[in-house]
Each structure stands twice: as C-alpha cells, then as structure tokens.
Amino acid sequence: MSPTTNLSPSEDELRRALIALRADNPSLGIAKLHALLLSTHSAWAVSEKRTRKILQNEGLVLTSNRSTTRSTSDQSAASTDVKKFPLSALVEGLDISKWTSKIEVKYFDKIKGKGLVAKEKLSQGEVIWKEDHFVLAPEWEIYDLQKSSLACSFCSTPLQDSPIAISCPSSASSTGHTCPARFCNRLCLSRSGRTHPLLCPSQNPASVPLLRFARRTEWMALHALAQCTARLLLTYQQDESAWESDWKFVRSLAQLGMEERAKDEWMNGVEVDRETWKKGHQLFLQAFQEPAAAPEKKKLARLLKKPLGKEIADALFPYESFLLGLGRMNLNIEAHGGIYVLHSHLNHSCSPNVAIRHLDQRTALSRITVIAKQDIQPGEELCITYVNPDLPVDLRRRQIMEWGFGLCQCPRCIAEGSDSPDKAQKAVPTLDLGDLESELKAGLGML
Ligand SMILES: [Zn+2]
Ligand SMILES: [Zn+2]
Ligand SMILES: [Zn+2]
Known part of the structure; x- marks a missing residue:
C-alpha cells in the first residue's frame, strides 16, 4: 500500500x-x-x-548549545548582572476594598515579593472576589469573533442578536479603514474608551499592522502589551489621577525581561527569535509613536494631544523597555488573556488553594471569579498554579525555573522532591501532558 x-x-x-x-x-x-x-x-x-x-x-x-543561537552583538548586549528572579513591588496606594475585605496584600521579601493572605477563615467553594480586567488580549478564537463583530470588543462576551449591542462610533469612517468593533451595551462602550481609540482601525489606522502581526504570529503577550500601552497613553490624555494609578500598577507588575529570561541558567538555551521581537518593536513604534505615513501621523496626533514626558516615553518605547513590557505581560497574563490588578498579586504553589473561573460567561466573559479550592485559615497565603499540577515534581520545578522563579519550594515539591536543581533542570517530559487545566496560567514560550 x-x-x-x-x-x-x-x-x-x-x-x-x-x-x-x-x-x-x-x-x-x-x-x-x-x-x-x-x-x-x-x-x-x-x-x-x-x-x-x-x-x-x-x-x-x-538546544544543547546556547551559544549557537546568540550572535556576538547580542552577547555584548547581555548585561552581567542577570536578575535571577522576577521582581515585583507593592502597588503604592492600592485600595483592594473595592474587591474584597477577606484578604490583604503582604510584602514577603525581596525574592518572593508581594502576595495575598487571608484575613479571615475562607471555606471551600467560597467566592473570594470578582474582578474585571485591567486590559484584555483574549484567546485568538475570541479575538476573531471580536474582529467579526460577533463578540464584545471590550469584555469579549459573544454577542448574539442583542438589541442593545452598539457599534464603534467611528465605524463609519471615510478613511477606508472601517472598525468592526461592537460592544454589549453603553457601559462596555464607555469603558472601552480607555483602550479602543488607539487600537481602532478607523481612529488609529497605524495600529492595524501591529495587531495583524500579533494575530499572525499568535503572540498574545504582544497583543496584551499593545492593549496596555494604549491604556497608559489614553489615561494620560484623559485623567491624570487615573493615569497615576495605572502607571504605578503596571510598573509594579512582576517583571523579567525577555533577554533575562532567555539567559537564565535554567533555560538550557532557549531558541529565541529576535527577528520577530524586532519586527514587533518596529510595528509597536509605528502604532503608538511614529506612524509611517502622514495621514496616519495626523490621526494619532489627534488622539495624543498632550505631549509625553521623556521619562514616560523612555519607559515605553525603547527596545529594552518593549522587551521588559513583554516580560511583564508574559508573567502576569491570565489563561483567558487578561491582566488583572488583584489577581496579578497571586503567587504560585503546585497545590494551589484558589482557582480562577470565568463564571459570568453570558454577561461579562472577561470577569474572573476567584474561589477557595479548600478551607483557608487566617494568615494563610492564597496561591494559584503557574504550571500543570499533574506533572511530576521535577518537571513542575523545571517549568517554574524557566520563568526565573528558582527551585519551587512549595510544600508539595518539598514533600515529593529530591531537592536537586540539577535533576529538575534535566527533567524532560516523557508523558502525555494532556490539556492544561483551566486555572493554568498561560504563557510558556513567547505566546
Ligand atoms: Zn461587553
Ligand atoms: Zn473602533
Ligand atoms: Zn511546587
């Protein structure tokens, strides 16, 4: 045959x-x-x-030989003081009482950073808090629905034949770029004002190539960074105090630059794709800072009237800042593709005591509900898992190390582990990993 x-x-x-x-x-x-x-x-x-x-x-x-994937100039760009752990900081002035009074933010130490601990006893199955996204870069199937006017461009809820759904007010533009965005209702439309204008093909056509590139490469962190940058730039224009708190939040996110991550001794030399990074950066600048064509420049200038200070521009636009921003998105993105203020404080454990669910599927799909998976005592830390908890200990530890978090010392790993970083480093999957659980934090690799 x-x-x-x-x-x-x-x-x-x-x-x-x-x-x-x-x-x-x-x-x-x-x-x-x-x-x-x-x-x-x-x-x-x-x-x-x-x-x-x-x-x-x-x-x-x-790869076995990391030097083959790195050119000399890249090596010289590699700083010698590699940050071994992602750094996170407290968000100054953050008031979490709008979400919940059951927990509090705690700063542990320089290595562990911040986390969340219970203030009172929480029972198994209890809803601890609900939270809407800071920015959202949904899974690509949902993104495609948004682009076909079939899901809300703010909260990603699928839109059936809803009589109250609203199209982007700029959809009927004469520029040739029409905007397909539709929203659940007036509330979603108004909340989209924090990000949408800069990502709207009609209001900022210079953003189209960036979003197309993110879609084609299925690069979720790039899309999240575009959303995040749009939000920062627009709140800066619209509302100084909102901008202050957004800015503080973004800068406090746990961060590990893409280069630092690739350089980490535990990575065994990942094949990084710098050409793709550079292309992404070029399109990022064209979208938000320097569009290629004059009419697009004019449109962007209409949205960004108030000039950015040098300090802010330096924190957003240079290549290093871009890579750092991608690293922040990678580390903090939730499985559905959102960045959430309080959720971003949750640390990892291989036996997590809280789970993340999207329960409001018909009204606000992007909203997360954080649920106690077991009884939690006052003072106990709340943790989610960043890796598939079904993996054996050495593989879990290797994946956590690949994120720069060091050898996982959660109670389960200590009970199961050999405490040998070497073994974890060499661990190679030999089993069918199966589908990752829904609470799995997204984002191995650059996706
Ligand atoms: Zn909506
Ligand atoms: Zn639009
Ligand atoms: Zn562990």
Whole structure:
C-alpha cells in the first residue's frame, strides 16, 4: 500500500509524537526536530510553524548549545548582572476594598515579593472576589469573533442578536479603514474608551499592522502589551489621577525581561527569535509613536494631544523597555488573556488553594471569579498554579525555573522532591501532558 500523504494529525497525536521525539532528542533545534517528525511519520502533513507552536506551548524549545543561537552583538548586549528572579513591588496606594475585605496584600521579601493572605477563615467553594480586567488580549478564537463583530470588543462576551449591542462610533469612517468593533451595551462602550481609540482601525489606522502581526504570529503577550500601552497613553490624555494609578500598577507588575529570561541558567538555551521581537518593536513604534505615513501621523496626533514626558516615553518605547513590557505581560497574563490588578498579586504553589473561573460567561466573559479550592485559615497565603499540577515534581520545578522563579519550594515539591536543581533542570517530559487545566496560567514560550 502506498503511504497516504497530506494527513493532518490531531493536536493530541502531534503533541504526543513531539513529546516522544523530544524525550529521545533533548538537544535538537526546532527545524531538525520537525524534519525528524516528518521522516518518522511520513504520512503526516505538518507545518514547521505548527511544530514550533506545540513545542513552545509545552516548554520544549531547547538546544544543547546556547551559544549557537546568540550572535556576538547580542552577547555584548547581555548585561552581567542577570536578575535571577522576577521582581515585583507593592502597588503604592492600592485600595483592594473595592474587591474584597477577606484578604490583604503582604510584602514577603525581596525574592518572593508581594502576595495575598487571608484575613479571615475562607471555606471551600467560597467566592473570594470578582474582578474585571485591567486590559484584555483574549484567546485568538475570541479575538476573531471580536474582529467579526460577533463578540464584545471590550469584555469579549459573544454577542448574539442583542438589541442593545452598539457599534464603534467611528465605524463609519471615510478613511477606508472601517472598525468592526461592537460592544454589549453603553457601559462596555464607555469603558472601552480607555483602550479602543488607539487600537481602532478607523481612529488609529497605524495600529492595524501591529495587531495583524500579533494575530499572525499568535503572540498574545504582544497583543496584551499593545492593549496596555494604549491604556497608559489614553489615561494620560484623559485623567491624570487615573493615569497615576495605572502607571504605578503596571510598573509594579512582576517583571523579567525577555533577554533575562532567555539567559537564565535554567533555560538550557532557549531558541529565541529576535527577528520577530524586532519586527514587533518596529510595528509597536509605528502604532503608538511614529506612524509611517502622514495621514496616519495626523490621526494619532489627534488622539495624543498632550505631549509625553521623556521619562514616560523612555519607559515605553525603547527596545529594552518593549522587551521588559513583554516580560511583564508574559508573567502576569491570565489563561483567558487578561491582566488583572488583584489577581496579578497571586503567587504560585503546585497545590494551589484558589482557582480562577470565568463564571459570568453570558454577561461579562472577561470577569474572573476567584474561589477557595479548600478551607483557608487566617494568615494563610492564597496561591494559584503557574504550571500543570499533574506533572511530576521535577518537571513542575523545571517549568517554574524557566520563568526565573528558582527551585519551587512549595510544600508539595518539598514533600515529593529530591531537592536537586540539577535533576529538575534535566527533567524532560516523557508523558502525555494532556490539556492544561483551566486555572493554568498561560504563557510558556513567547505566546
Ligand atoms: Zn461587553
Ligand atoms: Zn473602533
Ligand atoms: Zn511546587
């Protein structure tokens, strides 16, 4: 029988095959691993892009020799004092009473940073708080619905034939760029005023190439950074005190620059794609600072009348600031694609005591509900998990280390672990990872 070609394996089949190949070939780069996949599964039609994406999602983008992926100039750019841990800071003046009185923010120490602890006893199943997003970069299927006017461009709730849904007021523009955005109601429309104008194809056409690029590369952190930058730039124009608190919040987010992360000794030399980073940066500048064409420049200037101070511009636009911003998004993005003020304070444990749910699916999909998974005593820290809790201890620890958090010392890891960073570093998945749980914090790789 002649082999059938053009057979597209299911996501699960492909993932399993790649995990098995990676286990036997821990040091092959993506292209070689992809070639090996095609030679061992000759009937399969799989693009290298698909292989890359699965490897990135599974945290399997490794090479044995990191120096081969880094040019000399990149090496000189690498600072010698690598920040080993993501740094987070307290948000000055943050009042959490609008969300809940059951917990408080605590600063632990320089390495651990901030976290949330219970002020009173919390019972299993109890709702601790609900929270709307600071910015939202939803999963791409939902993003596509937004772009087809089928989901709210503010809160991402699918719009059926809602009689009160409202189109973007700038949708009927004469510029050639029409805006497909629709909103649940007046409230969602008005709240979208914090971000939408700068990302609206009609009001700021210079943002179109950036968002297209993020969509094409499925780069969620880039989309989140675009949303976040739009919010900062617009609140700066609109409301000084709102801007102050937004700015403080963003700068307090746990951060680990993309380069620092790639350099971390635990990364085993990740294949980073600096060409993609640079292209993203170029489009980012065109969208928010210096559009390529004069009519687009004029439109952007209409939205940003008040000049930015140098300090703010320096914190947003240079390449290093851009990479740092991506790192902030990567570390803090929730699985559905939002950044949330209080949620961003939650630390990791491999046996998390709280879970994140999107319960308001028909009214406010992006809203999160934080629920106690078990009874929690006063003074106890609230934790979510950043990795798949079903993984064995060495793999969980390796993934946590890849984020720069050091050897996970949660009670479960201490009970199960050999306490050997070496072993965790070398751990290579050999099992079917399955689908990540819904409370899994998104974002291995750059996606
Ligand atoms: Zn909405
Ligand atoms: Zn619009
Ligand atoms: Zn752990």
